[in-house]
Amino acid sequence: MYKVTWDCVSNGVLLVNDANGSNVIAPPRPVFFEELDLLGFNEFWEYPKAQEPLLWAIGRRYYYKGELVAEAKGGNIFEPPEIILIEKGQNLKLEPIDIKKVIEKNKEALFVLENEALDFIEHTYKVYKKKGYLFAVSYSGGKDSQVVLDLVTRVVPCDDLVVIFSDTTMEIPYTYENVEKTKEEYEKRYPGLKFYVAKPPKPMMEFWKEFGPPSRVHRWCCTVAKTAPFIRIIKAIFGKTAGENSKTKLIVFDGIRSEESARRSNYQRLGIEAKHILQINAEVIRDWNTLEVFLYLYYRNLRMNKGYRYGLNRVGCSVCPFASEWSEYIIYSMHSDLIDKYVKILENYINYLGVEDPMKIQEYIIQGQWKKRAGGEGINSNGKHLELISEDGKLVGIIRNTRNSSENFLEWVKVVGDIFYKHSPNNKTEGEIKVSNNTHQFNILKKHKNEVVEIQTANDKVFENKIKRILYKTTYCVNCGACEAECPTNALYVLPSVKIDGNLCTHCGNCLYFVEKGCLVAKSLQMAEGGRNMGKMSRDSKLKGFGRYLTFGLRDDWLSGFLNNPEEWFAENNLGNKQIESMKVWLLDAELITKDKLPTPLAKNIREIYLRHKNLAWELIWANLYYNSPVCRFFIENIEWNEIKSVKEITEMVAELDNTISERTIKSGLSSLFNTFEFSPLGKELKIGIIEKEGRERYVKKLAQTIFTHCRLHTAFIRQQSM
Ligand code: SF4
Ligand code: SF4
Incomplete structure (x- = not known):
């Protein structure tokens, strides 16, 4: 770059x-x-x-x-x-x-970028072709993937390549227009090159009604609209049976850039199994900046999505919980008819929350309050409900208002073991589930719109946990396809209805454990069901806000950018929306900005110190994070000196301290902490947390240091001065 x-x-x-x-x-x-x-x-x-x-x-x-x-x-x-x-x-x-003159002046730099990318693609192609891999370009109709499509098609022969457009069904019209024209052009230029569309099984608007609007906490939309359809189409293109499919591995060339997603910069440029066990993501332009991408479009005379001409920084879904007010305004101005349909769903949701005044509803939308939804209040689940009672070696699930629940249960339960059952008179089904050498009796009783499932668990907590997840799936499944994408053997299909091939299922548990409760809908609705007392957690837990940095760490290059220009940083920086949001929380916790994003007097002091003695500035910030950041405080108080811990081990420690925090939140918080260590002097230089990697697992080592006391004294002194 x-x-x-x-x-x-x-x-x-x-x-x-x-x-x-x-x-x-x-x-x-x-x-x-x-x-x-x-x-x-x-x-x-x-x-x-x-x-x-x-x-x-x-x-x-x-x-x-x-x-x-x-x-x-x-x-x-x-x-x-x-x-x-x-x-x-x-x-x-x-x-x-x-623009011709601009390109002429930047020709050499663009040539270097272009050739580095072409070399990377060629090397990847040669190495993985020998290993029998297949190749795809993930194309979105935006500028980054437009560049990647151009680069990859110049290297990989079209017989070995497919192009997959991820149509979330929520794209802006200019994206559809761009995709259509690009497809025409490339099919002419490279006869034989195949384009496929990966799409969710029904329009996302339908899913919005069933899941409730997506939010920054409940990001079910990315899985349902992008990840799952992508994997489903890969399976459809490259083989359906387990025998073929188990060998089908794929290189996906994508346009992800670290400037827009710091999380990705933790991975190698080849992200092995970063998204799915079957695929390796190759990030062709990972280190390019926004300007380089735009200039390359001109340099190669490539199509540009018209959304950029109206001021969008990036094109994506027309409504997104991570969108800035800026892009919301631009998209609404261009396509109000399209956005109004989603606004209507939001209005219903807000109304269901108990807000009736139209002005207040509009205010709620303007302020983006819906993006903060953490639980299921305000979502109409049409009376679907699951009640779980666990006692005396038995689990009882009472399922209300779910169609075909006994059929669905009998299908889903195959992922745990072999089942045998018979239907008896009086709406009763009796049977048993064989798991290894254990047999668990069950019966299902149908009463009007409700079903009662009773299973002997013999107090086997692992088995009970699996059955609970199956009951959640049985109650809430809307066939979104997410589970299906998780299945490595193609044993599971959820469309048009759930079907599990007992001969292919290896009982690996992927479809049960990929998300809390085993079902994305159940997770999205969880507050409404009273399944977990989130209110209690947010009031009482010392770990409240553990995952509030959205996986991003406080990086030295970001901090230095901020300290360089603290007054203007929020208006003038080059980070993506989520990164800015994360940085805001870090800066607040470090006491470097006020809630209005204005630099504090402490920020000015830290800036002076940073220029002369960078590490000392970081030590002081770390001391403030001890006071204000739940994840940093947890690390300081709970990890012993000279201990090495993996993410998995720390996740278990956090869960033990507070079992109301979801695994995803814990992992997000730990990812932020690990990234902070990895991309700041707090790691290798100050040795507060040294990050080591083994395969995909990251470990942290906390070495004995003496900075603490003197840091706290400094902070106290500077705080005093700043008041
Ligand atoms: S059970 Fe799986 S496919 Fe069905 S709604 Fe839940 S996550 Fe989607
Ligand atoms: S993900 Fe695993 S447990 Fe689930 S259906 Fe597939 S093989 Fe069976």
């Missing part, structure tokens, strides 16, 4: 290896007349409706010939941001950027 500086004379940008620190800028994106029109710039400036970009933007700040000329502030899904013209931005007459 190159550094970026302005080329002021030509209103361009330069990719450079070395630059004077003060000249380096965050990589900007090109700005087109469509975005200016949408935001109302035509009231202030004159500009042509040109194909070429007119100026550049970093975040929400606009630059012309290297000078800041305007800024967009505020706004929300329904209201435009306010345009603030800077002095240099008064009465501007914009001229289109000479």
Whole structure:
């Protein structure tokens, strides 16, 4: 990845290896007349409706010939941001950027990037072709995968390659248009190249009604709309039987970049089994920045999704709990008819929560409160309900208002062992489940719309836990397809109804343990069912907020960017939305910003210290994290000096301390902590947590240090000074 500086004379940008620190800028994106029109710039400036970009933007700040000329502030899904013209931005007459000249000036850098990527693809292809792997490009219709498609098709012969478009059914119309035209072009250019579409089994809007709206906590949408359909289509293309499929391994070339997803930067560029046991993800442009991607589109004359011309930083689902207010406004302005359908579902959900005043409902949407949904309140589960009673070596499940529950139970239970049963008169089914050498009797009694399942568990907790998960599946399954994608042997199909091939099922448990409760819907609805007392956890637990950094760590390069420009950092940085959100929480916990994102006096002190003695600044921050960050405090208080612990071991320790925290939250918190150690001096240099890897497992080693006391004293001193 190159550094970026302005080329002021030509209103361009330069990719450079070395630059004077003060000249380096965050990589900007090109700005087109469509975005200016949408935001109302035509009231202030004159500009042509040109194909070429007119100026550049970093975040929400606009630059012309290297000078800041305007800024967009505020706004929300329904209201435009306010345009603030800077002095240099008064009465501007914009001229289109000479993009040919910009490319000419950056030709060498682009050539280097291009060739490095081509070499990586060729090497990957040669090595894995010999091992019998198959190859696919994951294509989304956005700029990153457009670049990857161009690079990969130039190396991998089309007989060995398929292109898979992940259609979430929630894409913006410009994406569908771009995909269609790209497909036509590539099919002409590379006869024989096959395009496939990976799609959820029904429109996502239907799933929104059944699961409840997705939120930052309940991200079921990514699994249902992307991961599961992708794996399902791979299985459909490359073989259906276990014999064939068990050998089917796939290299998926994708456009994920570490600039947008720090979590991914923890993995090797080849992410072995990072997404699924059958696939290796090859991140072709992992280290490219946004500008390099845009310039490459011009350099190779590739198609650009029109969404970028309207100001979107990235194109994806038209409604997303991680979307910024900026992209919400842009998408709503372009396609209000489409978004209104989702807004209607949100309104019903909010209404179901007990909010009736239309103004308040709108406010709730504007503030994005729905994105914070942690439990199932407000979701109409149509009366579906599971009650579990465990006593005296017996588990009883009372299933209410679920159609075909006994048939579904009898199917799902095959994943645990072999079953034998017979239907008796009076709506009763009796049978037994054989697991290894143990036999468990069960019976199912049907009463009106309810069914009562009674199983002898012999107090075998592992077996009981599996049966509970099966009962959750039986009660709530809406055939979303997520379980099916988890099955490595193709024993499980959930469409059109659940079917398990007992001959293929190896009882591996993947379909039971991939998510809490064994079913994504059950997890999404869990608060409504009173299955777990989340309210108690959030009030009482010392570990409240354990996973609040969304897996991202506090990285040295991010901190240095912030300290360099604390007042402007939130407006001018190059991170993705989730990364910014995570960074905000880290900075709050480190006491470097206020809730309004303004730098605290402590931030100014830390900045001075950081410039002279970086590690000391980090020690002070670590001391503050002890006070404010649940995951850091847990690590300090519970991991012994000189101990080495794996993520798995620490996960169990946390679960023992507080069994109300979900495994996913624990893992997310630990991932943030491990990433902090890995990408800051707290790890290798200060040795508070040294990260080691073995295969896919990460371990942390806490070495004895003496920084603690002096750190706390420093913090106390600086806090005192800052007050
Ligand atoms: S049981 Fe599996 S397929 Fe059915 S809704 Fe739950 S996660 Fe989806
Ligand atoms: S995931 Fe494992 S337990 Fe579930 S159906 Fe497939 S083989 Fe059986």
